Amino acid sequence: MAVFAMPSLGADMEAGTLIEWIIKPGDTVKRGDVVAVVETQKGAIEVECFEEGTVETLDAELGATLAVGAPLATIRAPGEDPAVSATAAAALETRLGPEAVTQASAQPAEMPPRMASAQTSTVPEPPPAVQRSDQAPPASPAARALAEERGIDLAILTGTGPGGAVLLGDVEAAEPAPIIQAPPTASAKAGRKMAAMRTAIANAMARSKREIPHYYLTQTIDLQAASDWLAATNAKRAPDTRFLMGALFVKASALAAAQIAQMNGHYDAEGFHPAKAVHAGVAVALRGGGLVAPALHDADTLPLDTLMGQMRDLVARARSGRLRSSEMTDGTITISAMGDTGADAMAAVIYPPQVAIVGFGAPVSRPWITGDTITPRMTVTVTLSADHRVSDGRRGAKFLAALDAALQTPEAL
Template sequence: MPSLGADMEAGTLVEWLKQPGDKLHHGDIIAVVETEKGAIEVEIFMDGIMGRQLIAPHTKVPVGTPLAIIEGVAGEQAKAAPKAAEAPPAPAVSKPIAPTAAPGAAIRATPAARKAAAARGLALDGLAGTGPEGAIQLADVERELSAAGAPAARKGLDLDKMRHAIAAAMTRSKRDIPHYYLATTIDMSRALAWLAATNAARAPEARLLPAVLTLKAVAAALRRYPKFNGFYNDPGGFVAREPIHIGTAIAIRGGGLVSPAIHDCDRLSLDELMAKLRDLAARARDGRLRSSELTDPTITVSSLGERGVESLYGVIYPPQVAIVGLGKIVPRPIAVEDKIEVRPVMAATLAADHRVSDGHLGSLFLNAVDARLQEPEKL
């Protein structure tokens, strides 16, 4: 049973999505568990074959309890203790965050049930669930679909619940985290010129957006300034994280916001980053995110530039310790050596946790982001 936060002591196995004998690949969703935070898809982080399942559906077990035996390709066996159990430093504040991590959780339903219902345009409200605490399961949806005939209108994400979760997390952040704020103006002329030249030779589906350059620049700067990449929890304090998983703020049409992780941002090529961004945005808006994407972000990058906003001062998403805000790229007269030139510039801001870093280090970090964007060909 994976831990999806320090406050989680137990969870209920709702359903198995893989059966004994099924081949498993790294990243597969193998089960759905019900926690206080709602239904979460459990990923597997190894290849193998699903062996004996040790826990039956509807059983509540403590965190750390092996759920199944995964038979390795070389014959070795491993108990299925999903990665989330060993991962992130314990978000003591994850409880209020969690509803955001489970969009649509106002109605208790498993991801498999949601997916099936969405695919057939079936609204979940009003359905009788037979899972733990009345959670709607795949079987409930299938029963309804077979009985109902014509599909109802698509329900989509529960934006009210998402707003409630954002409110809880942000209130806690503003109460507990002593924010400090910095801003700098970045000359984007080199980055945009490089991007235009690169995209000119590409078909539309292979083109890059400025966002991938800024994400990669932030990731590269974090490698040098790790004090902005990690988690702060009481009483242990700050723990830097080696992997750089950037939570990328994605707005949901009609309201709402999620910030799922792009894993190992600094190690991805720009093309890989673009593909990840495209996939993540599509799944975020479809309510199909995975547990690791919701628990792993080590920092957040948010941009409102496309909405005409020139500066964005973010609120840190606990237990992270920093958020980078990016504004609209606008033409501005700036001094270049001894001349005034009109160049495209972007305001980059940093909101950081003063318990972990100070403005001096923050300014060095922002300068490092700027420097990376002056050499886009090296990103």
């Protein structure tokens, strides 16, 4: 009998609030299945299961605020005797004690809307969701986000979740309906929540700068070969299959991280742990403010077409609040790009427990010496921020050289 516990969804997470169950007793689950939605300092995150078997019991109620490590559910392994569950539950209570779970409310009347931030350290005050009806039912954050996107009035839906809560599947099966606009006070409350998010991000980044001895290396890279290849390749593609320069930045950075192990991994109380794979965190700016950096798994080995498709999916889900726990916790290095119209350069702050982040400025045309001539070339300024406890400038320079080399042969990415 295995206990599925509240996972840590970030270096600064101490507790989370259970706001939706996706499973029920008797369901069969496997590793990677989404089993619950938890509200954390990073917003509402879909939590994936780490066990395989049959759900024996749900050990936490909706609205409960639980410390990291507190029990969420009991899962019976395949072939295990169900009678073991009572003994396991008793042993669990003896080991953890009742203080592991603090009840916020047994059945909250209104679930908080999904928000996300990759760099937060406190839980912002959740505002009421946008009102669509005086009798809007409780709904999960994912359901609310999709309902707003599709123009569906939650009040017309019959929820299949606990206490009649509207779940994502209920919205997916519904027809669009008119939305009654929110009263003026809603935007003010949303603004207060965004201010709280910015404060939380500031706290997390202050901790990073205080505890991590950053060093910075900046290099301007000739981007003409990549720019020409991108233009020629996209000219033969449908608009929805074209590559963005950001995909080349992510792939080149991932390849460089695979070569220079000191840039790819985590640092904790026991020291540096190099990662066995490159899970590239991609910084995504949220509409209205805030930032998340969900991970693209095995980014160094993904074909560019696959990587571009996954980036589009990741950005869409990040902005609609439908990220998964593994995407929020598995990142081994982060890539942040200003886009086509941003600043020329950016020195980013490392997101712990990672040990490096790569900042790309906006690509610009500059005079460039090629042989004995000066010609205009598309260039980009790249800044590596790295942890001096793990690497030094020499290793950082090798990382930038590997990144540069990858961008000179875009057809091989």
